[in-house]
Amino acid sequence: MVKAEYIRKRKLTLAAQELASSSSKVLDIAHKYGYDSPESFAKAFRKLHGIAPSDARKTGVSLKAFPRITFRISLKGDKDMDYRIVEKDAFNVIxxxxxxxxxxxxxxxxxxxxxxxxxxxGTVGNLISLVGGADAVLGICMDMAMEKGTFTYLIIVENKIPATGYEHAGGPEMESYPEGDVNADDYRCEVWVPIVKM
Structure with a gap:
C-alpha cells in the first residue's frame, strides 16, 4: 500500500469513528479530513466503507478500520479490519x-x-453448564497496568443464573477441585457461586 493511499484510508477510518460517536455535521467532518465537498467525501467514504457517511451513525453497522501504523520489528496497520459499534446492556459474567x-x-x-x-x-464446558448454556464464550482483557505491561485475561460466559430465580450475591466465587487425576476425561471440578433468592 502506498503512503498516500494509507493516509486517505486512515483519514476515512477516523472520519467514520467520529461520525459513529459524535453529532458533528457530515460536512464539518468532510472538511476536517481534507475533502472540499460533501460529494467527494461521500464517494470516498462509500468506496471504503460500503455505506453513505450518514449511515455510519446507525447502530450495528459494519465499518472498516485502518489502524495507526506502528513501527516495531514489523509493520502493522496496513491491513483493513471490519468493526461495528453495538450498544449492549450491562450483564454479569462468570x-x-x-x-x-x-x-x-x-x-x-x-x-x-x-x-x-x-x-x-473441561473448564469451558463447566462454565457453560453452570449457567445453563451460553450463546458465546468470551475472552476479556482488563486491569491493564500500562507502565508494567501487565493485565488480567479472563475466559467468561454470560451468567444466566437470574433465570432460575436467583441472582449473584456479590461475594467471591470459588473453584473446587476434588482429589483425582485432573487430566482424566471423567474428572470434574465445581464452581461455587454465591447466590440469593430474587
Whole structure:
C-alpha cells in the first residue's frame, strides 16, 4: 500500500469513528479530513466503507478500520479490519482468569495456552453448564497496568443464573477441585457461586 493511499484510508477510518460517536455535521467532518465537498467525501467514504457517511451513525453497522501504523520489528496497520459499534446492556459474567504481561510477547503465548488448557480440562464446558448454556464464550482483557505491561485475561460466559430465580450475591466465587487425576476425561471440578433468592 502506498503512503498516500494509507493516509486517505486512515483519514476515512477516523472520519467514520467520529461520525459513529459524535453529532458533528457530515460536512464539518468532510472538511476536517481534507475533502472540499460533501460529494467527494461521500464517494470516498462509500468506496471504503460500503455505506453513505450518514449511515455510519446507525447502530450495528459494519465499518472498516485502518489502524495507526506502528513501527516495531514489523509493520502493522496496513491491513483493513471490519468493526461495528453495538450498544449492549450491562450483564454479569462468570469465568476464570490469569495474569499475564505484554513484555516480550508473553501474552501471545500465555493466552492461547490458557484457552487450550481450559478446553482440555473441561473448564469451558463447566462454565457453560453452570449457567445453563451460553450463546458465546468470551475472552476479556482488563486491569491493564500500562507502565508494567501487565493485565488480567479472563475466559467468561454470560451468567444466566437470574433465570432460575436467583441472582449473584456479590461475594467471591470459588473453584473446587476434588482429589483425582485432573487430566482424566471423567474428572470434574465445581464452581461455587454465591447466590440469593430474587
Amino acid at each position: 469465568g476464570k482468569a490469569i495474569e499475564t504481561t505484554s513484555v516480550d510477547g508473553e501474552n501471545s503465548r500465555d493466552i492461547p495456552r490458557f484457552w487450550q488448557e481450559s478446553n482440555q480440562n
